Structure formats: C-alpha cells, structure tokens
Amino acid sequence: MPAYATRFSSLLRSGLLALAASCLALSPMAQADGHGDWPERDIDFIIPFGAGGGSDAWxxxxxxxxQxxxxxxxxxxxxxxxxxTLAWEYLLDQPADGYTAMLxxxxxxxxxxxxxxxxxxPxxxxxxxYISAFRSLIxxxxxxxxxxWDGLKAAAEDSPVVIAGTNALLAGVANIFDQAGLEAxxxxxxxxxxxxxDFLGGHVDLLAATASTALGIVPERGTVVMNTSDIALPEDVEEQLGGNVPIAADFDFEGMRFPRPIGFHPDTPDAVVAEFSRRLETLLTEDESVPAMLDRMGEEVIFMGFPEANEDYVRLVERMRTAIELLD
Amino acid sequence: MFQPDAFIEALYLVLNWNTLMWLTIGVFVGVGLGAIPGLTTSTGVALMLPLTFTLDITGALGLVIGLYKGALFGGSISAISFATPGAPDSAATVFDGYRMTQKGQGRKALLTSLYSSVTADSLSDVLVILIAPMMALAALQFGPAERTWLMVVAIALLGALSGKHVAKGLFAAAIGLYIGTIGSDPMGGASRNTFGLAWLRDGISLVPLIIGLFAMSRMLEQAVELIHESRLGHKVERKMNDLFSNKEDTLTFREYLSNWREMSIGLGVGSFVGMLPGLGATVASFLAYGIAKRLLPHKRLGTGVMGGVAAAESGNNATAGPTLVPLLAFGIPGSATAALIGGALLLQGITPSPRMFELHADVIYALFTILILANLFNLVIGRGFAFFYAKLGGLPKPVLVPTIMVLAVIGSFATQGNPYDVGVMLFFGFVGFFMRRFGIPEAPLIITFLIAPMLEESMRRAVLISGGDWLGGLLNSPLSLILMGLAVLVLVLSYRMRFSERLEAMAHEQDSQGAADDDATR
Amino acid sequence: MQRKPSRRAPAGWWRTNQALGLGIAIAVAVLFAYLWQQDWYHREQRDGFILGFFPGLGLAAMLVTALALTLDRWRHTVVEEIATLDWRDLLWAVVLSAAALSLYALMEPLGMLLPIALFLALMMLLLGLRPWYLAAGLAAAIALIILAVFTLLGIRLPGAFLPLLI
Known part of the structure; x- marks a missing residue:
C-alpha cells in the first residue's frame, strides 16, 4: 500500500503542481498595507451559489x-x-464585525x-x-x-403577448408593461x-434577456425592442445590438435594474462598510488587472458605493416586491 | 462554407506544445477529478477559471474541453471499480460495470467503457462538425409541447428498466416522481413539499441522491455482510500482494466490435439528447441503457456484460460534442459545461454567436480540432487511470468499503459546498439499502426524478402559452402529434414484448433458476 | 430477476411482498394526509394548479403501485434478502449511517484528518481487517492521501486540515 500511496499521490501531484504553481503566480503577493483597525485578518466572502456560476466567477x-x-x-x-437564502441566513448568524461579506x-x-x-x-x-447590474431587454x-414598441403595444392591446425569460428578467418587463397598461x-x-x-423556435412571442444573451441573437434573428432598465447599454454592446436601442426613459417609463450588491450584516458599523466600499471601488476602477479580466469575461463594472447603494437597496426591494406581484 | 486558410491557421494554433500541454493537463485533471465522487466537470472548470485568464485561446479551450471530456469518462472508472459513480452521468454504468468487477472482469469493463466513450464521443464530434447548423435548426422545433411528448416517450421507453416485477419498478418510478416535486413550484416559485425545511427549497440535488442510492447503499450492504462474516471468524482472504500481480483479462478488438449495436444506440441517443438544451448526459446514458436493454434482450444487459457498459458510456459521451451545437449556432449555452466553454471563448473576446463562423473561423476550426484531439488524449491518459483504479478496485473489502464511505461523505459535500447534501446522501443511502433488500430497482427512480420535473415544467408552460387550452397547447404541431403517436406505440410495443418475455420466461423457468442475480431488474 | 417463492415460507406473512406493500401503502397514506392538511397544499398558482397537485400526484402513484404489490401475482413471494433480513442488519445500517454523519459533524471542530483516520480505522477493524496496526496504518495513509488530493485541488472541505491549525 505505501508504494501505491506514493504512486497515486505523485501521479496526481505531477499533473496538478503545474496548475497550483500557476494559480499561485496569479495572485498578487503584495504585502499588507492596512494600517487602520480594519481589516486585521482575512475576510470571509460568501457566495450564495455553487461553484461555476456567474456570481462565482465575479x-x-x-x-x-x-490582497x-x-x-x-x-x-x-x-x-x-x-x-x-441559506448563505444569507449564515451571514446574519455571523458577528457584525465586517469580516463576513456576501455577494x-x-x-x-x-x-x-x-x-x-x-x-x-429581504x-x-x-x-x-453595487458592483454591476443586469438589464432586462425585450x-x-x-x-x-x-x-x-408601437407594434408591440398594438399587438398587446389586441391580445396578451407571450413572453419568456427567467423570473428576475420577467419582473423587469412586467414593471414596464404595468406602466404601459399592457397585458402579457x-x-x-x-x-x-x-x-x-423556445423564442428562436417561435414558440413564444417575446424574450426577456440580458445584454450578453441578446448578443447571441441580435441582429441576425432578433431585435431589441426596449432596454427596460434605467441604465443605457455600454456603447460597444449597443453597437453590436444594432445601435440606437430604445430605453425605458425614452417612452417616459421608470426603468428598473437588477444590481449585484455586496453587503454585510445590517448591524455592521458604517465606518467599516464605508471603508470596504472605498477599497472595493479602487479595486474595481483603478486596479490594472481586475477590471481588465472582468472586461474580457464580458462583464461590466457598474459601481455604486456606500451609502448610496444601501439607500438604493431599500428602494430596490420595494420595486422588486411590486414587480413580483405583477407576474402572478 | 469550408475555409481552408482558416483551417490551416487553426492547425497552427492547435498543434504546438503550449496547446497540447494544456490539453494534456485538462484531460489528466478531468479524468482524475471525474473519478472522485461528487467532483464534476463544473467544479473542475470553476477551479481552473482563474488559470484560463492567463492562457491564449487554444490553451484555454484545450484545458476546458480536455477537462470536460476527461471527466465524462472519469466518472465511469469509479462507477465500475467501486459502484460509486464519479458523476451522475455514469450512474447507469454501475449496473453492468460493477457486476463485471465483481466477476473479476474489472479491467475489461474499464476498457469497454473507455473505448465506447471515445468512439461515441469522436463520432458525435464529427456529426457536430458536419451538420451543426442543421442539428441546431432541428432542435428549435422542440418547443414546450414537443418537449412534453418527448419526455413521455422517454418515460415509456424506460419501462425496460423496471425489471420483471413491474409493480416494484413502477413503485420506484413513483418515488422518483414524488421526490422530484420537492422544492419549488416551477411556475410560481413558491416552495412546496419541503416539510417546513427551508434548505429543501432548491429540491433534492442529483449528486447526493445518486451517491446515496448507488454507492452508499451498496457500501452499507457490503459492510453488513462483512460484519456477519467477521463474526463468523472469516479472515480477509485476499492478500495485498494481489494488487501487484499482473494477471489481468483484456479486451480484444473482436469483443469491442461486438458492442457495435450498443454503441450505435448510445451515439444516436446521446447526440440527440445532447443538442436539446437542458436534458443532459445523465438522461442520455440512462436512456441509451434502457433502449439497448429493450432492443437487445439476448445480450442480457444488467447481468454484468460489456454491452451495458458500452451503451451507457457511449450514451453520455456522445452528448459532449452536440451540447455545443446551440452554443455555436445561437450563442445559447445548452448545458453548464457549454456555458463554461462559452465563457472561455468570451474571455478571449469572442462572443459565441452565429457570427463566430465568419469573424473567427480559425477559432471555430481550432475548437473542432481540439474536440477530436481531446478524444485521443483521453484514450491514452484514461487508459493509465483505468488500470490504476482497476487495481484499487481489487483492494480488500474491509479497506475499500470504509474508504468509499468517506469519499461519499466528502464528495457529496464538495460538489456544492452544501452541508445538507451530506444528510440527503445518507438518507438515500439508507433508502437505497432498504430498496436493494426489497428488490426495488434504482434506475426508474432516477429516471422519473430527472424527467418528471422537466415534463411538468414543459407541460405547464405549453398550457400557459396557449392560454389554458390543453388540447391546443399540447397538440399544436405535427411534430407533437408524431411524438404522441410514438409514445403510444412504445407503450403498446412494450406491453406486447413484456407479454412475450413472460411466455419465454415460463418456458425457461428451469434454466433461470440459478442464473446470476441482476442489479437492474431484480 | 425475480426470486423464486420460498415455498416453505419460514418467515411468515409479514416478510412477503404483500405485507411490505401494505406497510408502504399505509405510510404513504399517512404522508398524504399530513400534506393535505398543510396550508401551502391548496394554494393556487398562476396557471390554475394548486401547489400540492404534483406532489399529490407522486404520492398517489406511490399508493397505487404499493397496493399493486399487495395484489399482483408475486404477492406471496418472499424476496431472498428479506427472508434473511435480520432486524440487526437494519440496526447496523442505521449505526453505520450515523457513524458517517458523525464523521462529517466532527470534521468541523476537529479538522478533517483526525476524524477521517479514526473513522477508517474503526470501520476497518469492525469489518474484520487484522492485525490492528495494519488497519491503523492504512487508515492514516488513506486519510493523508485524501487530504493531499483535496488540498492540491483547492476544494474547501468542512473544517481545517488539522485541529488548532486554521
């Protein structure tokens, strides 16, 4: 067995060491520069999803x-x-000392x-x-x-239109349709x-999609009718989507975005949260490697710091509550 | 359409030390990772994600695709050697594979698995390269109504897995139906059937369910047996030295060819299932296994024969290429793995979309070349791993059983990092122990657990789209009518086949007295 | 393959398919009654289905098939494994599952190495591996290999690797 043990581990090691080494080389080995009270030790960063998804990649x-x-x-x-929400419950169980954050x-x-x-x-x-945001595009x-939009409006007044998408994106569309008094x-x-x-096969009328999903469809097989959020698309994306993508505000609707917030236990001292927000902003906007990597991943940094993000969060929850009721 | 310049360019991109090295590492890690229960492709790719930032496009593709294909095969290694499917898609391999190991034919089973995996994988890749656009258009015909009937056909076909005692098979299917509804309503999102336990809101995860039913239950069974034996004073007879002996059976080319029907079934089913978004390799392998069992009764699948391994493994590996079809044709990731490969492309500034064929033809050709090359690498590296694991499979049971139990515990945790998954795994380990004792087969449970929620979702979606009109919603196209007809046909045929099987069984009652017992059909 | 009926029926009625089917049917019926009384069961969804419809369908299928077990032509059969099933076997299965659960529970406070080695050693001894030092040595070696593989892969497992060494 010992002979086997060594053979097994060496077999694995030889292949993996190269990887491990490269991974290590990636992480900047810069020395700690924290002179203040916080942070004194590593921060636990909770991702409420399994490995491999979008949040995980962020x-x-x-x-x-x-570092x-x-x-x-x-x-x-x-x-x-x-x-x-299991991760969220865990976050609330941890001390409110700023050493446990959740994406x-x-x-x-x-x-x-x-x-x-x-x-x-909630x-x-x-x-x-907020480090980024989704827009729901029709x-x-x-x-x-x-x-x-005019054609869509006419059709929807005639009979309810059928729209497919994930729940959050549908909520974004429902928010607009409700303001326009349309049924779907x-x-x-x-x-x-x-x-x-199902959309491409013609089984449903419309699709609620994020910008990156839309890029695979538009312009060959589809058109963006409206960006239902309150933030315009980045210029290059808009250009790839055929240019001049109408946005909710063009029709006097109040658009809704779905941010990616990073946050703490509600009792965490404001000073710590503000310090975290400040450092995160530098990381996401002034750093050289991280924004470049995110850009290459097709992700977009849409930063909003503390306390603005926290104030908006309360409104966001209310907007989402209303939109979910519209879905039923 | 074919652009020779771009193809030559692609060969330059792929055939260099850098790309080949990352491909090797990808396959190596993939096979190793796949063989550890609970660690699947998506875990592997997520772990490697930071690494792909630093690589060029072909290096990144080599790493990700190598990892994917390696892991698809790797899962079968532990399924065959330890009855512990490394990933859900190799669960159907356990039936015949583990039985072969018990008969002392582990090495033969592993080689069958490797060769049928690589064969089906390569052929499905060629299929993708040749007719990806056509496949993609065909897949678009499958809307909610068509998918509903397709699921009905799948469930009807899988009657084959219910075994001789129909009521027990159907009971297992009913359990799968019930536990598949635990979680949240697919339309309204409200939680249902969770017994007030919030963590059940996401439903029962497939990985702990399969590790529990397939691996833990068998380990409990073997442990209980061993406890009896050691009470009776039996000694562990196998010597550790056996591990290093070289007397092994191998697989002849003729034997490999004798499985051509099973491999064709696997190839056909896998390619079809792979190109439809959302179904996945696990459905493909069970379907291929079930169809082969039904169509080739004389091969006695389930009694520990090569054919069962070949059908299941060619079924799951044949999804590897076609799962990329929706990604390449429309930029839709058809599976988690396709999404990760799409991510690797995005990282290089290439948006997966139909335009890719014009804008980045060289990358497309490089992708195709890597798809094919990865199979060759899998053949060589997989072989090494397979032999190594086959030897481990020969360890004495008192060593193996506790080790697999430990791997089952940490594997079901590691797959998602969800502590409740350990509890789920142990619960189904005990359920599986009871089911095995009572002679209830596991396969129908897994199949309905996988398919029934999709059936429910598609059906309710079809009816919702048609505004509550059931008939108009579910029979809205010629294709759905054809699929419905097919479902009826399969049901009628399987009833008649069962009837003739029964007659045959009566005639051969004496012969079957001492026949080997059968995992899937008991 | 279906076992032959053990014609001598040494075990009595309660080991037959019929008895087990009846037992399961009763359990399913109780579960159904429990679910029926829950508030969520009757809540209507946006497409008109009540929330409990599909779970109820699953239970109904279980009930029907369990009852079929009590009536079909194998109802008097005693499956061989059930015939030889001792209540102690079930107890062992529960004990071993509990042991595996405590292995997991101990990993958080004690780190992963110690509980894994302990579990392996005790199990190997229980399953009849002798001499004891072989079991202990193998347990330690396997625990170390598992530790090495997961560390190299960078996969987070519950607990630190060693106690007091975070």
Missing part, C-alpha cells in the same frame, strides 16, 4: 485583487441552498420576497456597494410586428438556454 475574479487593495485575503465560500444578486432577494415564510427578511442587509424576432402572459424558465431556444 467573486473569484475580484478576490484576485483583494493588494485590502491588505488581507478573501476566503471564498460557496454556500448554496434554499434559493440562495448578493436578484435571486436571494426574489426568494425572500416570494416565500410566505422566508428564512431572511431588508436585513447592509449594501456596501427581444422580438425580426419579422415580427412586435419588433418595435409571463412564462417563467429556470434556464436561459431553454427560454432562448
């Missing part, structure tokens, strides 16, 4: 700059479960809003910053009469892939 990318900008490392922990997304907020007896109160969260096929059948999908393929 967290792993940002954390490569943690340099925070002077301490981030311990990434994937804590999926209960519609992403949130629309999903846990929606879970907390949709449940009768949720694990957490407002039990102190948002230190996409119609090119030859459809609904390919522009909202068909929820758990996976973007199925929603897109």
């Amino acid at each position: 967290a792993r990318t940002i954390s490569t700059g943690a 340099e900008h925070f002077g301490v490392g981030w311990n990434l922990q994937n804590r999926p479960g209960a519609g992403a 949130s997304s629309p999903t846990p907020v929606m879970t907390a809003l949709m449940e009768d007896d949720p694990l957490v109160d 407002l039990d969260f102190k948002a230190a910053a 996409v119609a096929s090119n030859d459809s009469p609904m390919a522009d 059948v909202y068909v929820p999908y758990s996976s973007t892939g199925e929603a897109v393929s």
Whole structure:
C-alpha cells in the first residue's frame, strides 16, 4: 500500500503542481498595507451559489485583487441552498464585525420576497456597494410586428403577448408593461438556454434577456425592442445590438435594474462598510488587472458605493416586491 | 462554407506544445477529478477559471474541453471499480460495470467503457462538425409541447428498466416522481413539499441522491455482510500482494466490435439528447441503457456484460460534442459545461454567436480540432487511470468499503459546498439499502426524478402559452402529434414484448433458476 | 430477476411482498394526509394548479403501485434478502449511517484528518481487517492521501486540515 500511496499521490501531484504553481503566480503577493483597525485578518466572502456560476466567477475574479487593495485575503465560500437564502441566513448568524461579506444578486432577494415564510427578511442587509447590474431587454424576432414598441403595444392591446425569460428578467418587463397598461402572459424558465431556444423556435412571442444573451441573437434573428432598465447599454454592446436601442426613459417609463450588491450584516458599523466600499471601488476602477479580466469575461463594472447603494437597496426591494406581484 | 486558410491557421494554433500541454493537463485533471465522487466537470472548470485568464485561446479551450471530456469518462472508472459513480452521468454504468468487477472482469469493463466513450464521443464530434447548423435548426422545433411528448416517450421507453416485477419498478418510478416535486413550484416559485425545511427549497440535488442510492447503499450492504462474516471468524482472504500481480483479462478488438449495436444506440441517443438544451448526459446514458436493454434482450444487459457498459458510456459521451451545437449556432449555452466553454471563448473576446463562423473561423476550426484531439488524449491518459483504479478496485473489502464511505461523505459535500447534501446522501443511502433488500430497482427512480420535473415544467408552460387550452397547447404541431403517436406505440410495443418475455420466461423457468442475480431488474 | 417463492415460507406473512406493500401503502397514506392538511397544499398558482397537485400526484402513484404489490401475482413471494433480513442488519445500517454523519459533524471542530483516520480505522477493524496496526496504518495513509488530493485541488472541505491549525 505505501508504494501505491506514493504512486497515486505523485501521479496526481505531477499533473496538478503545474496548475497550483500557476494559480499561485496569479495572485498578487503584495504585502499588507492596512494600517487602520480594519481589516486585521482575512475576510470571509460568501457566495450564495455553487461553484461555476456567474456570481462565482465575479467573486473569484475580484478576490484576485483583494490582497493588494485590502491588505488581507478573501476566503471564498460557496454556500448554496434554499434559493440562495441559506448563505444569507449564515451571514446574519455571523458577528457584525465586517469580516463576513456576501455577494448578493436578484435571486436571494426574489426568494425572500416570494416565500410566505422566508428564512431572511429581504431588508436585513447592509449594501456596501453595487458592483454591476443586469438589464432586462425585450427581444422580438425580426419579422415580427412586435419588433418595435408601437407594434408591440398594438399587438398587446389586441391580445396578451407571450413572453419568456427567467423570473428576475420577467419582473423587469412586467414593471414596464404595468406602466404601459399592457397585458402579457409571463412564462417563467429556470434556464436561459431553454427560454432562448423556445423564442428562436417561435414558440413564444417575446424574450426577456440580458445584454450578453441578446448578443447571441441580435441582429441576425432578433431585435431589441426596449432596454427596460434605467441604465443605457455600454456603447460597444449597443453597437453590436444594432445601435440606437430604445430605453425605458425614452417612452417616459421608470426603468428598473437588477444590481449585484455586496453587503454585510445590517448591524455592521458604517465606518467599516464605508471603508470596504472605498477599497472595493479602487479595486474595481483603478486596479490594472481586475477590471481588465472582468472586461474580457464580458462583464461590466457598474459601481455604486456606500451609502448610496444601501439607500438604493431599500428602494430596490420595494420595486422588486411590486414587480413580483405583477407576474402572478 | 469550408475555409481552408482558416483551417490551416487553426492547425497552427492547435498543434504546438503550449496547446497540447494544456490539453494534456485538462484531460489528466478531468479524468482524475471525474473519478472522485461528487467532483464534476463544473467544479473542475470553476477551479481552473482563474488559470484560463492567463492562457491564449487554444490553451484555454484545450484545458476546458480536455477537462470536460476527461471527466465524462472519469466518472465511469469509479462507477465500475467501486459502484460509486464519479458523476451522475455514469450512474447507469454501475449496473453492468460493477457486476463485471465483481466477476473479476474489472479491467475489461474499464476498457469497454473507455473505448465506447471515445468512439461515441469522436463520432458525435464529427456529426457536430458536419451538420451543426442543421442539428441546431432541428432542435428549435422542440418547443414546450414537443418537449412534453418527448419526455413521455422517454418515460415509456424506460419501462425496460423496471425489471420483471413491474409493480416494484413502477413503485420506484413513483418515488422518483414524488421526490422530484420537492422544492419549488416551477411556475410560481413558491416552495412546496419541503416539510417546513427551508434548505429543501432548491429540491433534492442529483449528486447526493445518486451517491446515496448507488454507492452508499451498496457500501452499507457490503459492510453488513462483512460484519456477519467477521463474526463468523472469516479472515480477509485476499492478500495485498494481489494488487501487484499482473494477471489481468483484456479486451480484444473482436469483443469491442461486438458492442457495435450498443454503441450505435448510445451515439444516436446521446447526440440527440445532447443538442436539446437542458436534458443532459445523465438522461442520455440512462436512456441509451434502457433502449439497448429493450432492443437487445439476448445480450442480457444488467447481468454484468460489456454491452451495458458500452451503451451507457457511449450514451453520455456522445452528448459532449452536440451540447455545443446551440452554443455555436445561437450563442445559447445548452448545458453548464457549454456555458463554461462559452465563457472561455468570451474571455478571449469572442462572443459565441452565429457570427463566430465568419469573424473567427480559425477559432471555430481550432475548437473542432481540439474536440477530436481531446478524444485521443483521453484514450491514452484514461487508459493509465483505468488500470490504476482497476487495481484499487481489487483492494480488500474491509479497506475499500470504509474508504468509499468517506469519499461519499466528502464528495457529496464538495460538489456544492452544501452541508445538507451530506444528510440527503445518507438518507438515500439508507433508502437505497432498504430498496436493494426489497428488490426495488434504482434506475426508474432516477429516471422519473430527472424527467418528471422537466415534463411538468414543459407541460405547464405549453398550457400557459396557449392560454389554458390543453388540447391546443399540447397538440399544436405535427411534430407533437408524431411524438404522441410514438409514445403510444412504445407503450403498446412494450406491453406486447413484456407479454412475450413472460411466455419465454415460463418456458425457461428451469434454466433461470440459478442464473446470476441482476442489479437492474431484480 | 425475480426470486423464486420460498415455498416453505419460514418467515411468515409479514416478510412477503404483500405485507411490505401494505406497510408502504399505509405510510404513504399517512404522508398524504399530513400534506393535505398543510396550508401551502391548496394554494393556487398562476396557471390554475394548486401547489400540492404534483406532489399529490407522486404520492398517489406511490399508493397505487404499493397496493399493486399487495395484489399482483408475486404477492406471496418472499424476496431472498428479506427472508434473511435480520432486524440487526437494519440496526447496523442505521449505526453505520450515523457513524458517517458523525464523521462529517466532527470534521468541523476537529479538522478533517483526525476524524477521517479514526473513522477508517474503526470501520476497518469492525469489518474484520487484522492485525490492528495494519488497519491503523492504512487508515492514516488513506486519510493523508485524501487530504493531499483535496488540498492540491483547492476544494474547501468542512473544517481545517488539522485541529488548532486554521
């Protein structure tokens, strides 16, 4: 057995050492520069999803700059479960000392809003910053009469239109349709892939999609009817989507975005949260490697710091609560 | 359409030391990772993500695709050697593979798995390269109504896995149906059937369920047996030295060819299932296994024959290429793995979309070349791993059983980092122990657990889209009518086949008295 | 393959398929009654289905198939494994599952190395591996290999690797 043990581990080691070494080389080995009280030790960084998703990728990318900008490392922990609220419950169980942060997304907020007896109160969260945001785009096929807003409006007044998408994106569309007084059948999908393929196959009228999903469809097979959020698309993306993408404000609607917040236990001292927000802003905007990596991943930094993010978070929860009621 | 310049360019990109090295590392890590229960492709790719930032496009693709294909095969290694599927998609391999190991044919089973995996994988890749756009267009025809009927066909086909005692098979299927509804309502999102336990809101995860039902239950069974034996004073007979002996059976080319029907079934089913978003390799392998068992009754699948391994493994590996079809044609990631490969492309500034064929033809050709090359690497590296594991499979049971229990515990935790998954795994380990004792097969449970939620979702979506009109919603196209007809046909045929099987069984009652017992059909 | 009926029926009625089917059917019926009384069960969804419809369908299927077990032509059969099933076997299965659970529970406070080695050693001894030092040595070696593999892969496991060494 000992002979085997060594052979087994050496077999694995020889292949993996190269990887491990390269991974190490990636993380900047800068010395700690923290002279203040916080942070004195590593920060636990909670991801409410399993490894491999979008949030996970964001967290792993940002954390490569943690050592340099925070002077301490981030311990990434994937804590999926209960519609992403298990991680949130864990966050609330930890001391409010600024050493446990969570990367949130629309999903846990929606879970907390949709449940009768949720694990957490959706407002039990102190948002230190928004690091990015989703926009829900309404996409119609090119030859459809609904390919522009007037046509869509006319069709929807005639009979309810059928729109496919994941729940959060549908909520963004419902917010606009409600303001326009239009009726629609909202068909929820758990996976973007199925929603897109049903849309392309002509099984539904419209698709609620993020910008990156839309890039695979527009302009060959579809047109963006409206960006239902309150933030315009980045110029290069807008150009790839055919240019001049109408935004909710063009039609006097109040658009809605879905941010990616990073936050703490609600009792965490404001000073600590503000310090975290400040350092994170430098990391995301002034650093050389992290923004470049995010850009290459097709992700966009849309930063909002403390306390603005925290004030907006309260309004966001209310907007989402209203939108979810519209879906039913 | 074919651009020779771009192809030559692609060969330059791929055939250099850098790309080949990352491909090797990818396959190596993939096979190793795949063989550890609970660690699947997406875990592996997520871990490697920071690394792909530093690589060029072909290096990154080599690493990710190598990892993917390696892991698809790797799962079968532990399924065959320890009855512990390394990933859910190799669970169907346990039936015949582990039985072969118990018969002392572990090495043969592993080689069958490797060769059928690589064969089906390569052929499905060629299929993708040749007719990706056509496949993609065909896949678009499958809307909610068509998917609903497709699931009905799948469930009807899998009657084959219910075994001789139909009521027990159906009971297992009913359990799968029930536990598949635990979680949240697919339309409204409200939690249902969670017994007030918030952590059940995301439903029962497939990985701990499969590790529990397939691995933990068998380990409990073997442990209980061993406890009896050691009470009776039996000694552990196998010597550790056996591990290093070289007497092994191998797989002849003729034997490999004798599985051509199973491999064709796997190839066809896998390619079809792979190109539809959302179904996945696990469904493909169970379907291929079930169909092969049904169509080739004389091969006695489930009694520990090569054919069962070949069908299941070619079924899951044949999804590898086609799962990229929706990604390449429309930029839709059809599976988690396709999403990760799409991510690797995005990192290099290439947005997966139809435009890719014009804008980055060289990258597309490089991707295709890597798809094919990865299979060759898998063959060589997989072989090494397979032999190593086959030897480990020969360890004495008192060593193996506790070790697999430990791996089951940490594997079900590691797959998502969710502590409740350990509890789920142990619960189903005990359920599986009871089911095995009572002779209830596991396969129908897994199949309905996988398919019934998709069936429910598609059906409710179809009806929602049609505004509550059931008939108009579910029979809205010629394709859905055809699929419905097919479902009826399969049901009628399987009833008749079962009837003739029964007649045959009566005739051969004496012969079957001492036949080997059968995991899947008991 | 279906076992032959053990015609001598040494075990009595309660080991037959019929008895087990009846037992399961009763359990399923109780579960159904419990679910029926929950508030969520009757809540209507946006497409008109009540929340409990599909879980109820699953339970109904279980009930029907369990009842079929009590009526079909194998109802008097005693499956061989059930015939030889001792209540102690079930107890052992529970004990071993509990041991695996405590292995997991101990990993958080004690680090992963110690509980894994301990679990392995005790299990190997229980399953009949002798002499004891071989079991202990193998347990330690396997625990170290598992530790090495997961560390190299960078996968987070519960607990630190060693106690007091975070």
